[in-house]
Amino acid sequence: MTTVLAGDVIARLVEDFIPGSVKEWNASDVWVKPESILEVCTFLKTDTALGCDYLISVSAVDYIEYFEMVYHLVSMSNNHSVVLKAKCLGREDPTVPSITSLWQGADFQEREVYDLMGVKFSGHPNLKRIMLWEGFPGHPQRKDYLEPPR
Amino acid sequence: MEPIYVPFREANSFYRNLYDLFAEWSFWGVSPIPDWLAYFLAGFLIVFTVVNTVVIVTTIGTWVERRLIGRFQSRVGPNRWGPWGLATPIADAVKLLSKEDTRPEGVDGWVFNLAPLVFIVSPLLVFAVIPFGEGTYIANLNIGILFIIAVTTAPTIAMFMAGWASGNRYSLFGAMRGVAQLVSYEVPMVLSIVGVLLLSGSLSLVDIVEAQRIPFIVLQPLGFFIFLLAISAEMNRSPFDIVEADSELVAGFHTEYSGMKWGTFQLAEFIAPFGAAAIITTLFLKGWDGPLLPSHLWFFGKVCFVWFVLLWIRATLPRLRVDQIMALAWKFLFPLGILNLFITAAQVLVWEDPTTGQLWIMAGINWAVAIACLVGVSQLMSDKLSTRAPLAPVPVKGARGLREVR
Amino acid sequence: MPIRTEPVTINLGPQHPSTHGVFRMRITFDGEIILDVEPVFGYLHRGSEKLAEERTYTQVITLTDRLDYVSSMSNNLAYVLAVEKLAGINPPERAMYIRVIVAELQRIVSHLVATGFFLNDLGALATPLMYCFREREKILDLFEMLCGARITLSYMRVGGVFQDAPPDFWHSLRDFLNYMPGYIDEYETLITGNEIMLIRTKGTGILSGETAINSSISGPILRASGVNWDLRKTDPYDVYDRVDFDVPQGTVGDNYDRYLTRVAEMRQSLRIIEQCVDQIEEGPVRAEVPALVRPPIGDAYGHVEGPKGELGFYIVSDGSIAPYRFKIRSPSLINLSALRGMLLGSKLADMIVTFGSMDINMGEVDR
Numbered sequence: 001m002t003t004v005l006a007g008d009v010i011a012r013l014v015e016d017f018i019p020g021s022v023k024e025w026n027a028s029d030v031w032v033k034p035e036s037i038l039e040v041c042t043f044l045k046t047d048t049a050l051g052c053d054y055l056i057s058v059s060a061v062d063y064i065e066y067f068e069m070v071y072h073l074v075s076m077s078n079n080h081s082v083v084l085k086a087k088c089l090g091r092e093d094p095t096v097p098s099i100t101s102l103w104q105g106a107d108f109q110e111r112e113v114y115d116l117m118g119v120k121f122s123g124h125p126n127l128k129r130i131m132l133w134e135g136f137p138g139h140p141q142r143k144d145y146l147e148p149p150r
Numbered sequence: 151m152e153p154i155y156v157p158f159r160e161a162n163s164f165y166r167n168l169y170d171l172f173a174e175w176s177f178w179g180v181s182p183i184p185d186w187l188a189y190f191l192a193g194f195l196i197v198f199t200v201v202n203t204v205v206i207v208t209t210i211g212t213w214v215e216r217r218l219i220g221r222f223q224s225r226v227g228p229n230r231w232g233p234w235g236l237a238t239p240i241a242d243a244v245k246l247l248s249k250e251d252t253r254p255e256g257v258d259g260w261v262f263n264l265a266p267l268v269f270i271v272s273p274l275l276v277f278a279v280i281p282f283g284e285g286t287y288i289a290n291l292n293i294g295i296l297f298i299i300a301v302t303t304a305p306t307i308a309m310f311m312a313g314w315a316s317g318n319r320y321s322l323f324g325a326m327r328g329v330a331q332l333v334s335y336e337v338p339m340v341l342s343i344v345g346v347l348l349l350s351g352s353l354s355l356v357d358i359v360e361a362q363r364i365p366f367i368v369l370q371p372l373g374f375f376i377f378l379l380a381i382s383a384e385m386n387r388s389p390f391d392i393v394e395a396d397s398e399l400v401a402g403f404h405t406e407y408s409g410m411k412w413g414t415f416q417l418a419e420f421i422a423p424f425g426a427a428a429i430i431t432t433l434f435l436k437g438w439d440g441p442l443l444p445s446h447l448w449f450f451g452k453v454c455f456v457w458f459v460l461l462w463i464r465a466t467l468p469r470l471r472v473d474q475i476m477a478l479a480w481k482f483l484f485p486l487g488i489l490n491l492f493i494t495a496a497q498v499l500v501w502e503d504p505t506t507g508q509l510w511i512m513a514g515i516n517w518a519v520a521i522a523c524l525v526g527v528s529q530l531m532s533d534k535l536s537t538r539a540p541l542a543p544v545p546v547k548g549a550r551g552l553r554e555v556r
Numbered sequence: 557m558p559i560r561t562e563p564v565t566i567n568l569g570p571q572h573p574s575t576h577g578v579f580r581m582r583i584t585f586d587g588e589i590i591l592d593v594e595p596v597f598g599y600l601h602r603g604s605e606k607l608a609e610e611r612t613y614t615q616v617i618t619l620t621d622r623l624d625y626v627s628s629m630s631n632n633l634a635y636v637l638a639v640e641k642l643a644g645i646n647p648p649e650r651a652m653y654i655r656v657i658v659a660e661l662q663r664i665v666s667h668l669v670a671t672g673f674f675l676n677d678l679g680a681l682a683t684p685l686m687y688c689f690r691e692r693e694k695i696l697d698l699f700e701m702l703c704g705a706r707i708t709l710s711y712m713r714v715g716g717v718f719q720d721a722p723p724d725f726w727h728s729l730r731d732f733l734n735y736m737p738g739y740i741d742e743y744e745t746l747i748t749g750n751e752i753m754l755i756r757t758k759g760t761g762i763l764s765g766e767t768a769i770n771s772s773i774s775g776p777i778l779r780a781s782g783v784n785w786d787l788r789k790t791d792p793y794d795v796y797d798r799v800d801f802d803v804p805q806g807t808v809g810d811n812y813d814r815y816l817t818r819v820a821e822m823r824q825s826l827r828i829i830e831q832c833v834d835q836i837e838e839g840p841v842r843a844e845v846p847a848l849v850r851p852p853i854g855d856a857y858g859h860v861e862g863p864k865g866e867l868g869f870y871i872v873s874d875g876s877i878a879p880y881r882f883k884i885r886s887p888s889l890i891n892l893s894a895l896r897g898m899l900l901g902s903k904l905a906d907m908i909v910t911f912g913s914m915d916i917n918m919g920e921v922d923r
Contacts, residue, residue, distance in 0.1 A: 002791040054785075055772050056859075057885040059870050070870065072857055072885075076769065076783070079790055083857075105772025108893050116605075131598035131922060141606050223686035319566050323904075388681060389752055392905070468752050469679030471905040472588065528751075 003080045004028050005050075010082055013050065017043050023087075034069070034086045038097040038123075044073060044082060045102055051075045052082055055099070058109040060117045062143045067094050067119055088119065091144075098124040116141040168192040197278075200288060204277055208420045209239040215420075215461055222465040246413035254317060254406050261315035266407070266414035269308035273421040275301045280428045281356050283438045283445035294355040295343055298429060299336075302384055305418075306332045309393070312415075313403035324403040327472055328393035331383055334479040339380035341487030342373040345494040346433050359437035363506060367434040368513045372490040372520040374434050376483050378459075381429070383475065385422040388464040392472050427456035486523055493519060563591055570599050576673065576911075577918030588903045593896045600922035608882035613639055613714055613849040616882065620869075621708035623884065624920040627666035629658050630862040632712035637793055638858025638869040639714045643851035650839040651716035652794040657729070657832045658702070658711065659794075659860070660825040661695055664736075666863035667776075667818040668692045670915040674815060675747060677912035678756055684747055691739050694732060701725045715843035726833070733830055740822055748816070757811040761898050761910030764809060771894040774887050775865030776821060777914060780806035780813040787861035799831040811913040818915075848877045855881075864888055864915055888920040 007025035014030065015022045021036035032040050044052045052073035061068045071084040088094035098121035099106050110121045111130040118139035121127055129136065138145055213228065213236060220227025229235040253262065279294040281287040291297050306329055313325020347353060349369060350361035367374045383390040393403065404415045431437055431452040440448035470478070493516065501508045563586045570578040578599035584592040604623065608616045620635045621628040633655055640647065647655075672688030696706040702721055703711045711718050747753060763773070768781045778785055786803045788796040804820035806813030851873040859868035865887025872881035891914055899907050 054769055056857075056866070057868060057870065057883070059881075059883040059885075061855075061872055061881045061883075070855075070883075072868075072870070076785055103772060104767075104770045104897075105890050105893055108889055112889075131601040133598070140603060219681070219683075223683045224690055225686055319564060323566075388679065391679070465681060465683055467680065468675060468750070468756070470752055471756055471903065473903070474755060 002074065005080050005082050010050070013047070014040055014043060017047070029083045029085050031085045031087060034088045034094075034096050037069070037071075037084075037086055038099060038102075040084065041071070041073075041099050041102055044084070050082065051077055053077070055103040055105050056081075058099075058106050058113060060113045060119050062117060062141065064143060065089065067091075067117065069096055069113075069119065071099075091142075093120060094118070095120045095122055097122050098127075100124055115139070118142060168195065196288060200277060200282075201274055204274065204421060204424065205417070208417065208424060209243070210236075211424065211457070212239050212242070212420055218458075218461060219465045222462075243413070246410050249409035251409040251411060252406075256317040257406070258315040258317070261311050263411075265308050265312035265315060266411045266418075268311065269305055270414050270418040270421070272301050272304035272308075273418050273425045275304075276425040276429065279355050280432055281359055281437055282449050286438075286446070287356060290354055290356045292352070292354045295347065295353045295358070295433075298355075299340060299343065302339075303332070303336065305384075309403050312407070316403070316406040318406050321403045321405050324393050324405075328386065328403060330472070331386070331390065331393065331475055331479075334476055335380045335383040335483075338376050338479060338483035338487045339384065341484070341491055342370075342377040342380065343433065345370050345373040345490050348491075348494050348498050355432050355437075359432055359439065362436045362439070364509050364513065365434060365436040369509065369516060370434065370490070370494070371517050372486060372523065373494075374430075375520065375524070376487050376490065377430065377433070379478075379483060381426045382460065382463065383479070385426055386419070387423065387460065389467040389469045390475055391469055392475065423457050423460050424453065427453040427460065430456050482527060486527075489519070489523065490516075561586060576916055579916070579918055579921070583904075583907070585904065588905075590899050590902055590904070590907060593899045593907075595892055595895060597892075597918065597921050600918050602923065604923045605882050605884060608879055610878060612877045613851070613879065614847070616879065617712065618708075618710050621710050622919060623886065623923060624666075624862065624864060624867070624888070624917045625707060626669050626917055627662045627863045628708050629662045629711055630666075630860055630867060632710060633659055633794075634858060634860040634862065634867045635869050635871075636712045636714055636858075637860065638856050638871050639849065639851065641858050642854060642856035642871055642873055643714070643849060645715050645843055645845055647716040647843050648840045649795075650720075650836060651841045651843075653832050653836040654717050654721060654841060655712065656794050656796065656799070657829050657836075658699075658717075660828045660832075661698065663825050663863045664822050665692050665695050666915075667822050668695075670863075671743070671747075671815065671818055674909075674912045674915075675753075677908050678753060684743070687739075687743065687746075691736065698725065698728055698732065701728065713842060713845075714849050715845035716841050718842075720841045729829070729833060733826060733833070736826055737823065740819065740826075744819065748819070754812070756905075756909060757815065757913070759808075759810055760902060760906045761811045761913060762809050763894060763898055767894065767897060768809070771897075772890045773865070773894055775862070775891070776817045777814060777865070777891055777894075779803065780817040781809035782807055787859060787866055791859070793858075793860060795832065795835075796828075798835065799828050801828050801831075811909055814913045850875060850877055857885075859885070862887060864917060864920065865891060867920075884920075884923055886920040886923060888916045888918075892916060892921060 007027055007030050010030045011022045011025040014032065018036060018039050021032045021040055023031045023033060025031065044050050052075045054074045054076050056072040056074055057070075059070045059072075061070065067088045069086045069088065071086075072081065073084065074081040086096065088096060096119060098110055100110065100121075101123065107124075107126070108130060110124055111127060113119050114121060114124075114127055115129040115131050116139055128134065132140070137148065216238070217227035217229075217235070227235070228238040231237040231241045276298055278288045279291050279297055281290075309328040309332070310325045313321040313323075313328070316322075346358065346366050349366060350358045352358065352361070382388075386393045404412055407415060428449075431449065435452050435456070437452075438445035438449040443451075497512050497515070501512070504512065563584050565582060565584045568581040568583060570580045572579075578597075580596040580599070582594040582596060583590055602622075604619050608619055611619065617632055617635060620631040623631045639645075668688040668691055672685035675684040676682055699709060699711075700706055701724060703709055703718055763777065763781050765782045768778050768783060773781070774785070782805060784803065784805055787793075788801075789803060801824045804817050804824065806817050853873060853875045855870065855872040857868055857870045859866050866885065867887055868885035870881070870883040870885065871879050874880040895911065895914065898910055902910065
């Protein structure tokens, strides 16, 4: 079974390596500061004890006051999984560093989050809309998206 | 009155009788019609009959082909229109005639319209020199084979006309590939024909049929094999149909055609296998000769058999890639063709006028060489790509080899 | 004197006989060599993720059917597993066995379609495709016995399956298990040894294991590149830990390996189904779950090893009858990110074959 690593274990390891990045944790998830996502992910990928070499998915959830980025990672060699979350406060232009340089698979997923949720990724090689066409007004998956009147 | 047209002397008796019949006519008091008109009418009637027969046999052939391919694919094939779906070709023709003849912007007008006509001329012209039965032919050209080789290169120009004039990148791709393929396969085709010519001593098709005491497929197995592949490639049939690769270029050079222009392309594509089968029958299978049954029936039966083999190959094999097709032509068929030529030339030199026994010795040598070459070359090619056994189930070890995964 | 040539940009448009759905690629060619590939999709975007926020948890099952419409019950299973994880519901044993049987049958269907269309792209004039579809028809008849539908089934429910299988189902399933290995052997004889197929698929479209892991590839493509990662073994769900099967792997990661992996997986699926049919016992097929499920506040990620890769659902619940956030981790979308790397430097004909061997389903990519 893929063990879900306990939140406090990961939080301690991450805090030791990059002080000041972890904000809170619970039994299964770790919340970090949005600006330090790239460093935390680099640490998670390269550390031998954690060794998360496979990115499962990148998602975003719209909790009205903030956007929450959710990263699911798994380590193939140790068969354990890590859930990383980051809260981006504010609704105008939330920006998060992109992890495309670490995992090529994040490319399309980050473009989709930008397209449908409006979260920008700094350092992404090709941040264009992916599902909808350029010039589409708004970001449909936001909770305050209203369909334009017919 | 002595006919003034020289080739008429070579024409067969049926033509002559028809000419005589026409020459005696008189219209509304006008004295017997001028002989050029009688010649023209006689010739036109014969050609009209032959072309119509070919086209009607082809349209019935489309029905047979679709039913047979359906059977190959374990399904039924068209069976809606008419008894057993026999009226399907008529339905197809009506549909194509009633379709709008679209013409995209940016096409080169004259070239676009002429391409289908040039494309269909060549397969029909092939039937001008083929003997359908004993003494039945339109013209016994003493350069019959050369005429056929010349005429079968016409589709190259038609293909390029269609591809270029369409103003569509897909069509241009298809046309480029087509030209490369057709030009490459001319050489093995001609080489294999020369082997037959050496044995028969004449370029005229009627003479070739009569020179076959033993069918040339027995005497020239390598030549037959090379010719079969080369003519399949010339006709753009599977496995060489990259030109109109359905799954890659939509439809290649005839993407932008619709209605009867496209119908003309398809008709030419369907007449071509019959033409190829007729050529193969004449060159390798002893044409119209056979015991008991009338010669026309033998000819038709042999043509149908060769046509079925071509269809069989089409229904079964996937298609090769462009560079593999070129490699096949130049690195495989061309050396084999030259080898065949040398061996046949040596045999003809040694046995000038061979008796039947010597012919059988010749056949034996040629078959041994053919089998050795084909087996040897296929071993060479398959050593590079050895067929692997299907994947044996692998017991699951630790992921990435580090820890045991339970 | 060097000849000056111009690269040509072609649009392999949304309508194309071999793009497996509405998929568009803008390819820049130099002759026949590919210089750049830019995939464009979104033509089938129906907004499933947003639509799910307006529907109850049971209604969302019908939305999940339409994602990978070729293997719809795998989608159902992944979603139902995620909701059960969130709500803490355990389905009964018989339901789990039926789920596994149905999921493996669905895997066979999907691989038959993939193999058939792969050979169609190679140019074999639909003959192997028709043979694959002949077997698919028999499996779809089995599905019709279960729940009345053939393709978009919605057979799973939160807490089990919709209804029990009729007695005829088990007879037909046993017959199917008897004759199907013979048919797979028939395909292997026809196709696997075919020279033309070999020279066209061997050595083309190579994907290395490291690139695959970095690009988050999953499914048969990952295993054909030599990486031993199958969710049915590493994170077993339902009864996969009680059945015995092997996970086929490739060595080189070319198109031929991907084809062989899929055929071998079909055989392993038959093995799993046989064991499940032997082990299954009578019992209820649905847990006691209210019609309007209200999972507690929280989030969960549930995934299955679908035929195309790892299909996962990340569901956030706020305690109401509809999900707050419904995120689909679609394997086909993520597998597409490796396409560009595989295609640069190859030829046009190889591009079609490579794309066909990746088995992309646009319903999943666009959602």
